[in-house]
Amino acid sequence: MGEEAPRRDHLYGGQALIEGVMMRGRDVWAIAVRKADGQIHIESHRIHSITERVKLLGKPGFRGIIALGQALAIGYRALMVSASESQAEEEKLEGWQMALSTAFAIFLFVGLFMVLPAFGFGYAERHWISSGFLANLLEGVVRILLFVGYIALIGRMQDIHRVFQYHGAEHKTITAYEHEDALTPENIDRYSTLHVRCGTNFLLITMVIAVLVFAAFGSPGIWWRMASRVVAIPVIAGIAYEALRLGARYERSAVMRGLMAPGLWLQKITTAQPDTDQIEVAIASLEAVLEAEAEEGAGEELGAEKGTSTGEPLDAGLARDG
Numbered sequence: 001m002g003e004e005a006p007r008r009d010h011l012y013g014g015q016a017l018i019e020g021v022m023m024r025g026r027d028v029w030a031i032a033v034r035k036a037d038g039q040i041h042i043e044s045h046r047i048h049s050i051t052e053r054v055k056l057l058g059k060p061g062f063r064g065i066i067a068l069g070q071a072l073a074i075g076y077r078a079l080m081v082s083a084s085e086s087q088a089e090e091e092k093l094e095g096w097q098m099a100l101s102t103a104f105a106i107f108l109f110v111g112l113f114m115v116l117p118a119f120g121f122g123y124a125e126r127h128w129i130s131s132g133f134l135a136n137l138l139e140g141v142v143r144i145l146l147f148v149g150y151i152a153l154i155g156r157m158q159d160i161h162r163v164f165q166y167h168g169a170e171h172k173t174i175t176a177y178e179h180e181d182a183l184t185p186e187n188i189d190r191y192s193t194l195h196v197r198c199g200t201n202f203l204l205i206t207m208v209i210a211v212l213v214f215a216a217f218g219s220p221g222i223w224w225r226m227a228s229r230v231v232a233i234p235v236i237a238g239i240a241y242e243a244l245r246l247g248a249r250y251e252r253s254a255v256m257r258g259l260m261a262p263g264l265w266l267q268k269i270t271t272a273q274p275d276t277d278q279i280e281v282a283i284a285s286l287e288a289v290l291e292a293e294a295e296e297g298a299g300e301e302l303g304a305e306k307g308t309s310t311g312e313p314l315d316a317g318l319a320r321d322g
Contacts, residue, residue: 012174012286013197015075016167017082018159023170023285024074027296030288031078032281033085040284041085044292047074064241065234071199076102112150113207114229117143122222132219140211147207151269161272168193169274169282171267177286185279193271196247200270201263206240208262213239 014023020033020041030044049070079102121129121139129135154160175191176183210229213236220228250256274282 011197012177012289014170014174014282014285015078015199016163016170017078018163019086019166019281020078020082021166021170021173021282021285022075022078022082023174023282023289025289025293028289028292029074029078030285030292031081032285032288033082034277034281035085036088040281041081042284042288043081044288045077046292046296060242062238064238067241068234068237110230110233113143113147114233115226117146118226118229119222122225125219126222133215135219136215137211140207140214143210144204144207147203148266148269151266155269164270164272165274165278166281168271169278170285171195171198171271172274172279173282173286183283183287185276185283188279188283189274189276193273194264194267196260196264197244198263198267198270200267201247201260202240202244204263204266205243206236209239209243210236 012023012025014021017031017033019035020031022029022031024030024047027047028044029047030042033041035041047070050066117139121135121142124138125132125135129138155164169188171193172188172191173183175195176188179191181187210232213232214229247256247260
């Protein structure tokens with residue numbers, strides 16, 4: 001798909017979708033989806049972020065919350081496209097059906113992994129466990145076990161397994177690019193399905209940090225206990241984001257490899273070996289990002305020569321993989 005773009009000074013990330021892959025860089029995100037007729041649907045979009053207009057929101061502590069919100073927004077749009085393009089015309093879901101499904105998934109995640117353990121161990125603390133620290137610690141451990149068990153369970157479903165294969169294709173493709181290898185299925189397939197910047201790592205890091213944060217909360221009332229688990233999500237996500245950035249920057253460090261190891265182990269569940277067709281989709285998505293960035297770069301050079309603006313500010317944050 002054209003000449004290879006020069007290597008950029010930022011990191012690339014992505015997301016596995018229904019029969020597709022979304023890839024994103026600093027300024028652009030793109031999606032490639034295998035249609036029911038075997039063709040690949042490709043589209044790309046520019047990223048606009050409030051962090052360029054409000055500099056404070058690009059600072060540590062804030063940028064993680066902004067990045068999380070942005071990732072959710074882009075991920076939702078990409079999921080909508082993949083759900084529409086991957087299905088035959090008569091099987092496509094309506095917009096309200098996708099919105100309802102997404103809302104239910106968010107409700108299930110917050111309820112099952114945040115509120116339910118908080119309620120259970122709040123009750124246990126009042127009747128059986130005398131230590132607030134121990135109750136909070138056990139709550140966090142159970143939350144992590146619930147999460148891992150849930151991922152392992154849904155991974156047995158055929159449709160989810162295919163998403164996990166696309167997840168593996170996404171990781172392999174990004175790793176091949178980072179090693180400056182030619183983006184061909186044969187080259188890409190040699191790489192691991194595991195990647196240190198995976199969103200799975202982010203979720204696991206978030207839950208581990210939540211254990212430490214909530215363990216220091218003491219013994220709040222049961223209703224405040226449940227509410228605090230929801231209210232604190234953005235703050236904990238911001239801390240986890242900085243930890244993930246640090247891990248990506250010093251991924252060769254023995255200490256960082258040790259800290260990131262549990263997330264990589266979990267990826268053995270959330271990724272699977274892709275086939276050639278799935279790798280081709282991941283390649284198409286990443287190349288669409290690279291081509292859009294090359295065109296954007298050419299426009300910036302032309303604008304600089306003419307002394308004109310090249311468009312609205314773009315996101316300067318770190319793209320997160322997974």
